[in-house]
Amino acid sequence: MIAASILGGSLGNLAHVGATLPAGSQGQSFLWEAVLTFFLMFVIIAVATDTRAVGEVAAIAIGGTAGLDAMFGGPISGALIVNGSVQTAHFAIQFL
Numbered sequence: 001m002i003a004a005s006i007l008g009g010s011l012g013n014l015a016h017v018g019a020t021l022p023a024g025s026q027g028q029s030f031l032w033e034a035v036l037t038f039f040l041m042f043v044i045i046a047v048a049t050d051t052r053a054v055g056e057v058a059a060i061a062i063g064g065t066a067g068l069d070a071m072f073g074g075p076i077s078g079a080l081i082v083n084g085s086v087q088t089a090h091f092a093i094q095f096l
Contacts, residue, residue, distance in 0.1 A: 043062055
């Protein structure tokens with residue numbers, strides 16, 4: 001957040017440069033996030049309830065699913081780990 005503030009202060013108002021905005025509509029983004037959340041919860045519940053799952057393998061499965069969700073769903077839904085609109089002061093895209 002500090003680095004984003006320094007860049008914003010030094011470069012000025014560059015609108016949405018570097019912002020991850022949704023590629024589709026808000027409805028599409030919501031549906032995509034719901035599907036990806038289902039996949040993540042399915043994996044979490046599967047490794048939590050399976051007696052054959054070892055702790056290290058469970059962590060790899062959950063982390064891999066979260067990584068793939070972010071890699072494939074992030075560009076579609078505009079998902080961020082840290083909310084970029086806080087730094088850009090563009091709050092019109094707050095829908096999820």
